[in-house]
Amino acid sequence: MATTLEQPGHARIHALVEPLDEANQELLAQVHPPGWANPPGNGVYDLVVIGGGTAGLVSAAGAAGLGARVAIVEKALLGGDCLNSGCVPSKALLRSGRAVAEARKAASLGVRTGPVEVDFGAVMSRMRVLRAGISPHDSAARLTKVGWTCSSARDGFPARGRSRSTVSFCASSEP
């Protein structure tokens, strides 16, 4: 089954992920591959999921697990908020924050440390590396491998494909 993400909006999407260091390039290669081409579409789908965030990926996985033919449409970054700006980045930052707090209260525990300084650039760099490391789980390549068709919203999806009856909107958790 073919897989696609949008071509024309690459620069706009990639601008969301800065700086374009090695980790972020790896992230983009997984969740918005630069050379991605929209698939031709593949007949009738049992389920078309709009939005490749947590909800969309879980819905698609559940349906595919029951044998449905699934297509997923993502307009920006697969993985949605959770991978790209929410759960994953925030936990990486929290871990660094916890280390600072522990170091600062170390004296009260009988542990002598020097002055504690935060290198925020290094904190963010670590976060980007961790996020890139997790991104293969939500990647276009993996979704294709498990048999879903993955496409961009902008280019229309899936070309020459049709949904049998069900479209699941998982486009955001925002109210």
Ligand SMILES: Cc1cc2nc3c(=O)[nH]c(=O)nc-3n(C[C@H](O)[C@H](O)[C@H](O)COP(=O)(O)OP(=O)(O)OC[C@H]3O[C@@H](n4cnc5c(N)ncnc54)[C@H](O)[C@@H]3O)c2cc1C
């Ligand atoms: C800072 C932060 C920390 C968080 N930490 C946690 C945590 O520790 N644990 C936890 O369980 N939750 C956490 N969350 C919440 C979690 O991120 C959300 O619950 C989750 O991302 C919701 O998933 P979703 O698929 O509903 O929406 P989203 O993640 O918003 O995904 C929606 C997707 O739909 C796409 N889309 C939108 N419109 C269209 C369209 N027209 N066509 C195609 N695609 C479209 C978007 O580009 C996006 O990729 C956190 C959130 C934040 C902000």
